[in-house]
Amino acid sequence: MKPFEQWRTGPGELSCRTVGKTIQAYLDNESDPALRDRMAEHLDDCAKCGLDAEVLRRIKRSLEGGRQDLDPRSVDRLRQFVEDLDHPG
Ligand SMILES: [Zn+2]
Numbered sequence: 424m425k426p427f428e429q430w431r432t433g434p435g436e437l438s439c440r441t442v443g444k445t446i447q448a449y450l451d452n453e454s455d456p457a458l459r460d461r462m463a464e465h466l467d468d469c470a471k472c473g474l475d476a477e478v479l480r481r482i483k484r485s486l487e488g489g490r491q492d493l494d495p496r497s498v499d500r501l502r503q504f505v506e507d508l509d510h511p512g
Pocket residue numbers: 438439442465469470471472473
């Protein structure tokens with residue numbers, strides 16, 4: 424009996440949903456080391472999540488660089504861009 428097989432994508436594969444939920448921790452270096460490898464793999468393979476990670480990374484870098492005056496509208500535009508990729512049309 425493998426009750427979780429139905430919602431798991433595979434032993435080594437992460438779903439985009441899982442990546443989306445854990446990407447903040449991943450970028451903060453707070454995620455499980457075992458998960459990190461799988462995250463990195465997914466971000467390499469998946470254009471959507473890869474871009475998502477890149478956007479979040481840039482936002483993070485801007486904030487860490489002391490630029491507290493980052494225009495929230497710019498962040499919104501970036502997020503919208505990523506969401507549009509997720510739902511083309
Ligand atoms: Zn993905």
